[in-house]
Amino acid sequence: MESVLLTYIIFSPVIGLLILLFIPRDEKVLIKNITFILSLVPLALSVLMLILFDRSNAGFQFETLIRWIGPLNIYYHTGVDGISLFLVLLTTLSVPVVVVSSFNYIKTDEKLYYMMLLFLETAMLGTFLALDLVLFFLFWEAMLIPMYFIIAMWGGENRVYATFKFVIYTSVGSVLMLIGIFYIGNAAGSFSVSEIYGTNFSVKEQLLLFGAFFLAFAIKVPLFPVHTWLPDAHVEAPTGGSVILAAILLKMGTYGMLRFVIPLFPNATLIFAPAVFILAVTGVVYAAMASFVQKDIKKLVAYSSVSHMGLIVLGLFALSRVSLSGAVYQMISHGLSTGTLFLIVGILYERRHTRLISEYGGIASVMPAFSVFFMIAALTSVAVPFTSGFAGEFMILFGSYSSEFMQNSSEYHRIFVYIAATGMLFGAVYMLWVYQKVIFGPNINPENQNLKDLSFREYMVLIPYAVLMIVLGVNTEFVVSRVMPSADRLIQIFYAGLK
Amino acid sequence: MTDKLSSLLVIAVLLPFAGALTNGLLVRYMPRKISGIIASCTITFSFLLFAVVYIAAGNAIRIPYVVQVAPWLFLGDFNAGxxxxxxxxxxxxxxxxxxVSALIHFYSIGYMGGDRGVNRYFSxxxxFVGFMLILVMAENIVLMFVGWEGVGLCSYLLIGFWFSEEEKANAGRKAFIVNRIGDLAFIIGIFLILGYFNSASFISINANSYKIPEMTAFAVTLLLFIGATGKSAQIPLYVWLPDAMAGPTPVSALIHAATMVTAGVYMITRLGSLFMMSDMTLAVIMLTGSFTALFSATIATTQNDIKKILAYSTISQLGFMFAAAGAFAFSAAMFHLITHAFFKAALFLLAGSVIHxxxxxxDINRMGGLERHLPHTSLMFWLASLTxxxxxxxxxxxxxDEILYKVFINENPAAHFAPKIAYIMLLLTSFMTAFYIARLYFKVFSGDYKGEKHPHESPRIMIVPLYILTILFAISGPFGMGGGIAHIMEMPAKIFIKNIHLTNTFQRILEPSIASFGSVSxxxxxxxxxIFVSVAVAFAGWFSGRYLYYQQISPVVESFNRKFYPLHNLLYKKYYIDEIYEFLIVRPYIYISKGLYGLIDRFIIEFVxxxxxVKIVYVTGFVLRVFQNGYLYKIICIGITGLGIILYFMVGR
Amino acid sequence: MIYQYIVLSLILFFIGLITVIVRRNLIVVLMGIEFMLNAAGIMFVTYSRFYNNYSGEFITLVIMLIAACEMAIGLSVVVAMFRIFGSVKSNDIRELRN
Incomplete structure (x- = not known):
């Protein structure tokens, strides 16, 4: 079953990049418009993929398997299943949004910026669609380059420090993972997922490989306590960079755990699961508390990301079909809500050039429409019912609560769920606090009194995310019916490999 | 129930959402006046649809009828749709x-007419009404939680409606967060239920509840009850309700008196069979309810803000309902819920009329003598006060009375003393209730006017809904008359009609859909x-209030307050509960957050x-720098040495 | 016979190496490098002659080609350095040192 659709999706941004190369750098308006149109191509292709997607098939679809580096059994192997399907869609949706949102924010070297964005899109799509470890690693590392430049060239004051931290942290994980990949390739004789899924590693091997892979992914997620690169990177990144970082890059960590760590090393997963639960749950509570004391809105949102991602990791390692589907759902939902929150901070920043919470107040009186979008994102973030956040969190929490795997792996597994559920409370504490500080209250600061409400372009940026947050909150079937079979299959693979 | 009726039902639930959308999105481009009319009409229409369904369905709804609309959450083997x-x-x-919502919507047209954000308000x-209907109509507990959180959200939005005042925005946030504490317990309770019954549907939960073991039942019901204390403002989570009075008065009437705060009682009634499984929880509910009733009634006797008094009165009346639920008298609880909705909504709206x-x-100290200026309001206020x-x-x-009686005769095996203590507390509360409402009424309406502004009677759009409510609370009593009252009433009635037998109509109607032990003889x-005791107590309370506050404040009050200054101050300051919470929970949370962030992120991770x-890398680099000194000849020497070493190992051996 | 050729090649190589290490003048250093390359070339030619395998001579041709290119680039870099730093002494150019 060969299909070129996924290859088109992955490489269409690169083709766009090549087209962009021929446009003189001074044609700024042209560059912006053309990038926007070019970024719609992968979106259209991935929507086509969604339409053609067969929801009854739990395995990989649209697979392409081409021998790439023959002697080493490295393949160009791509495919999509229910888990990666919506992450791909989230990516292809986010890039046009980010492109439009950057129109006013990026004022220097536009051509390079948009080229970087398109390059980044290819790398992200490749990461989600690659089914060969080496190919996966290639895209995983390739994503670092444009992200580095986006933060380092268009970032804030302290960008050198932030990019350095970002790159060093990520590289440390990547290096270990690379060693792990070599080991697996050597042991299994192939790097392709379809062949390595059945490999039998001894428990000792599994523990070491788990360590190598998990650290790489945990840094990306980021899981407590390796999360400190994220707030700095977010604060310094331009709006577009932050949105991509929060909406998609973080999901690559959880996606990697789901795709490689859990099915490849089932015994190690069983042994390490309690430790992962402790880290995840600590992260949920701790990051929620940490975000409450932040003075910078972006930092607050960054810490809220850490908190939410901890919950997703809990759902992944609880390994029940409900919690897994919930975790995937929450990945989407978190991408939408946090993406919107960063867009919103960006909109404020463009107007006032500050991100300090104390500088704002009473914005609702001058920017009512803006306040509505902020409200929707904040409510999704604190998991109010009928927003996508609630569906995700509820499925994660209930799935973990009723998970047999969790019951087997640790005696007090329900305590983790109870503690994780407090995240919903602490989330409300900081999110409503910042909302109130920024939006409500008297509008005293004279600089805030003449702020303009959303422009047409900003509406166009915010509406797709906002609509999706509510639609996915009410209709969960559309996503879950596609995710759940793949989640079931993953659990099957996991139990088949368990010794 | 036919398909037609079920689709009518769905329309009735969805109508308010449609109204909200219309008001939120379209009315910005239309004249402001229209928003109130749209909103009121949708709710009225929804009311009519419900009435049609209720009448047309007749006996069909003796057994719960389930209307499936759409699947929603997939939770493994079952679906919370x-x-x-x-x-x-x-x-x-x-x-x-x-x-009640329809009446309050019409009232709001008059009350909020001049406000700039009137379409936001009606939206x-x-x-809110939409979410409340979801809460009420939900067939499964997860969907009920949707309504449960949804009404909390709308309450947050409406309390903070005048958001430009910091204090009001704070009150809204406080309400939401305190509710979230309860919701946390509620959601864990939901997990327990879903995990145990493997179903979310109320029907199967109630049907299978007898299988649940004692301890699980206790844990589940207690968690759900904690959730209810959040939403229904019971001890210990009642603190948000008095602050919630920062919202517009019709909001206080609708959300914080008539509908949302009664959600907890409704939830307990809905899951009656489950609550029946744990006597311990029932005892806890009864004692919490009656203690809350007494506690807040004492606070209400000293407050000076007209809305605060009514807020504490609401908490107190909700305590009555919980006491009844704890005594397993769900019908009595529901009946008080409904009468309370009528008279407390009326009281709030009348207070709104006064404030307007x-x-x-x-401040009631700056009112007085409003009888002459506001004849309609004062008449209705008098009736509501008596009620x-x-x-x-x-x-x-x-x-x-029904509640008092049911509590008195209740026998709880888990705590034998509970019903009697609860009864005494409730009786005391009855006295206090009569007293504080008399104080409120006479301070506001009798004597001389003490304020500066010129009072004026409210427009007709506000008065008419009030008269409807007044009729409702004045005459709705006999529908739920208890056995004793029925007995008294039968005696004179027998003169005219032989064989008359008065019964509790309300209970009879509700009987099929609530859990009950059967009749306790x-x-x-x-x-x-x-009955005579409680009537005597009520009259005693009313007349002592009248004696002390009629026309002018009696000197007895002053000397009492002076003599028992600590007591009065304690009540006036609401037992310092807000301060205690601030000191015990809020501040520690802030300090712990700050401390943890500083310790873990800044110190342990970043610094240590x-x-x-970084230090290791730096020191290593410092040592290795000797080799990287930038002199070409040294670099080459080192290179050659290295080459030599490699050659030695590869070839030399 | 082969012995002398190898000695010649080694002598040339070490002259070049010592030149590179000892001299500071970058032009002379480049000349040292050229010495070493040519030493390697002599070695190749020697062996190809004695083993009757002509590939060594081809490689020598390639080496000469590379050496020419390298010389061109190297000299141009040195000239550029002279323009920037005003000197062609390797010790004076301290951009890589703190």
Missing amino acids: ISFIADRLSLIMALMVTG YLNL ALSGEQ IAGIPPFSAFFSK SDVSTEILL FIGLL
Whole structure:
């Protein structure tokens, strides 16, 4: 079953990049418009993929398997299943949004910026669609380059420090993972997922490989306590960079755990699961508390990301079909809500050039429409019912609560769920606090009194995310019916490999 | 139930959402006046639809009828769908909610007419009704949680409606967060239920509840009850309700008196069979309810803000309902819920009318003598006061009496003393209720006017809904008359009609859809005795209030306050509960957050851990720098040495 | 016979190496490098002659080609350095040192 659709999706941004190369750098308006149109191509292709997607098939679809580096059994192997399907869609949706949102924010070297964005899109799509470890690693590392430049060239004051931290942290994980990949390739004789899924590693091997892979992914997620690169990177990144970082890059960590760590090393997963639960749950509570004391809105949102991602990791390692589907759902939902929150901070920043919470107040009186979008994102973030956040969190929490795997792996597994559920409370504490500080209250600061409400372009940026947050909150079937079979299959693979 | 009726039901639930959307999105481009009319009409129409369904369905809804709308959350083996339950309990509750809401919507047209954000207001208000209907009509506990959180959200939005005042925005946030604490317990309770019953549907939960072991039942019901204390403002989570009075007065009437705060009682009634499984929880509910009733009634006797008094009164009355639920008298609880919705909504709206008349004045010390200026308001306020005081023949007399009686005869195996203590507390509360409402009424309406602004009677759009509510609370009592009252009433009635047998209509209607032990036999004479006791107490409370506050404040009050200054101050300061919470929970949370962030992120991770790594790298680099000194000849020498070493190992050996 | 050729090649190589290490003048250093390359070339030619395998001579041709290119680039870099730093002494150019 060969299909070129996924290859088109992955490489269409690169083709766009090549087209962009021929446009003189001074044609700024042209560059912006053309990038926007070019970024719609992968979106259209991935929507086509969604339409053609067969929801009854739990395995990989649209697979392409081409021998790439023959002697080493490295393949160009791509495919999509229910888990990666919506992450791909989230990516292809986010890039046009980010492109439009950057129109006013990026004022220097536009051509390079948009080229970087398109390059980044290819790398992200490749990461989600690659089914060969080496190919996966290639895209995983390739994503670092444009992200580095986006933060380092268009970032804030302290960008050198932030990019350095970002790159060093990520590289440390990547290096270990690379060693792990070599080991697996050597042991299994192939790097392709379809062949390595059945490999039998001894428990000792599994523990070491788990360590190598998990650290790489945990840094990306980021899981407590390796999360400190994220707030700095977010604060310094331009709006577009932050949105991509929060909406998609973080999901690559959880996606990697789901795709490689859990099915490849089932015994190690069983042994390490309690430790992962402790880290995840600590992260949920701790990051929620940490975000409450932040003075910078972006930092607050960054810490809220850490908190939410901890919950997703809990759902992944609880390994029940409900919690897994919930975790995937929450990945989407978190991408939408946090993406919107960063867009919103960006909109404020463009107007006032500050991100300090104390500088704002009473914005609702001058920017009512803006306040509505902020409200929707904040409510999704604190998991109010009928927003996508609630569906995700509820499925994660209930799935973990009723998970047999969790019951087997640790005696007090329900305590983790109870503690994780407090995240919903602490989330409300900081999110409503910042909302109130920024939006409500008297509008005293004279600089805030003449702020303009959303422009047409900003509406166009915010509406797709906002609509999706509510639609996915009410209709969960559309996503879950596609995710759940793949989640079931993953659990099957996991139990088949368990010794 | 036919398909037609079920689609009518779905439309009735969705109408308020449609209204909210219309008001939120379209009315910005239309004249402001239209928003109130749209909102009120959608709710009225929804009310009518519910009435049609209720009447047309007739006996079909003796057994709960389930209307499946759409699947929603997949939870493994089962699905928590968007589906509604139609039985008498839910439909009566829905009728009450939409009916009272419709009246309050019409009232709001007059009250909020001049406000700039009137379409935002009506949009929120419609949204609230929509979520409340979801809460009421929900067929499964997860969907109920949707309504549960949704109404909390709308309450947050409406309390903070005048968001430009910091204090009001704070009150909204406080309400949401305190509610979230309860919701946390509620959601864990939901997990327990879903995990145990493997179903979310109320019908199967209630049907299988007898299988649940004692301890699990205790844990589940207690968690759900904690959730209820959040939403229904009981100890320990009641603190948000008095602050919630920062919202517009019709909001206080609708959300914080008539509908949302009664959600906890409704939830307990809905899951009656489950709560029946744990006597411990029932004892806890009864004692918490009655203690809350007494506690907040004492606070209400000293407050000076007209809305705060009514807020504490609401908490107190909700305590009554919980006490009844704890005594397993769900019908009595529901009946008091409905009469309370009528008279407390009326009281709030009347207070709103007073505040409106005085252009925003809320301090009752600066009112007085409003009888002459506001004839309609004062008449209705008088009736409502008598009603809440429990004076016959108004509705609260019937409902409250039923509760007192049911609590008195309750026998709880888990705690034998609980019902008697609860009864004494509730009786004391009855006295206090009559007293504080008399104080409020006479301070506001009798004597001389003490304010500066010129009071004026409210427009007709506000008065007419009030008269409808007044009729409702004045005459609705006999529908739920208890056995004792029925006995008394039968005696004179027998002169005219032989064989008359008066019964509790409300209970009879509700019987099929609520859990009950069957009738507990008791002799009528005890009941009649209790009726006389409570009526006497009510009159005593009313007249002592009248004695102390009629025309002018009696000197007795002053000397009492001076003599027992610590007591008065304690009550006036609301037992310092807010301060205690601030000191015990809020501040520690802030300090712990700050401390943890500083300790873990800034110190342990960034400074110690990362710092250490950086130091190691730096020192290594410092040592290795000797080799990288930038002199070409040294670099080459080192290179050649290295080459030599490699050659030695590769070739030399 | 082969012995002398190898000695010649080694002598040339070490002259070049010592030149590179000892001299500071970058032009002379480049000349040292050229010495070493040519030493390697002589070695190749020697062996190809004695083993009757002509590939060594081809490689020598390639080496000469590379050496020419390298010389061109190297000299141009040195000239550029002279323009920037005003000197062609390797010790004076301290951009890589703190």
